[in-house]
Amino acid sequence: MLKKIAPVDVSTLQDRIYERLKGSLLVGEFQPGDTLSIKALAEMVGTSAMPVRDAMNRLVAEEALVRSPDRLIRVAPFTREICDEHIRIRMHLEGLAAQRACRSPDRAQLVVRLRAINRAMFDAIEDADIRRAVEANKDFHFAIFEAARYPQLLQVVSRLWLRTGPFVATARRKPSDARQMFATGFKFHDRVIAAIAKADVKSARYALSGDIRTATHWLQKNYDFRDDEATPANG
Incomplete structure (x- = not known):
């Protein structure tokens, strides 16, 4: 009889690097317009x-990065028009995800998970750690997407977050002010959790939106769109 063999990671190196870069964009490790060096990233990941x-x-x-006329690769710009479009779409799709989460057979476990994530965000706010707050905020939203059990919705919203993640990360430029934004977000998250716990579809959608x-x-009040609006979308 064959001895038990440990599972083998069959993902390619490119896939792993892609997921790592994608994760960095989702939690705002890069901001709109940042230049990404292939050489520097290769050295970073070895x-x-x-x-x-x-x-x-x-x-x-996927339009998360763009190639500029000088052939440099940058994080995609985020103009007012793109912002308005993405946010309206997100409100509709994430509202749908919240509705679906209310009907999840694992709703009780989801509520426990969401409370833990929201508490982690609160602790990050108290520590004035905006990076951790950004990551916890992302985890909160994605826990709801996963609970919706709509794979294509998750795929579409993930792609939107590749653009909005770097935009949200600009909150780090004004950490003292950003604490208030995340503190307000914490309260909205509490409303989302309460609505999901009661399977209140309408309230869950309204609170997440x-x-x-x-x-x-x-973010719009504190972000200078002028640089992005002067940057071509692609070269």
């Missing part, structure tokens, strides 16, 4: 340039 280049090309195809709308309003 690989040759080729798999990094291939992973970045996938993100260019309010969270997105309020955070975006703060």
Whole structure:
């Protein structure tokens, strides 16, 4: 009889680098307009340039990154028009996800998980750690997407977050002010959790949409769109 063999990671190096870069964009490790160096990223992850280049090309195809006229690869710009469009779509799709989460057979476990994530965000706010707050905020929303059990919805919203993640990360530029934004988000999250716990579809959708709308309003007031609007979308 064969001895038990440990599972083998069959994902390619390019896939792993892609997921790592994608994760960095989702939690705002990069901001709109940032230049990404293939050489520097390859050194960071300890690989040759080729798999990094291939992973970045996938993100260019998904419009999370853009190739500028000087052939540099940058995080995609985030103009007012893009912001308005993305946020409206997110409010509709994430509201649908919240509705679906209310009907999840694992709703009780989801509520426990969401409370833990929201508590982690609160602790990050108290510590004035905006990076942790950004990551906890992302985890909260994605826990709801996963609970919706709509794979295509998760795919579409994930792609939207590749663009909005770097935008949200600009809150780090004004950490003292950003604490208020995340504190307000914490309260909205509490409303979302309460609605899901009661399977209150309407309230869950309304609270999550309010969270997105309020955070975006703060970011728009504190973000200078002029640089992005002067940057070509692609070269």
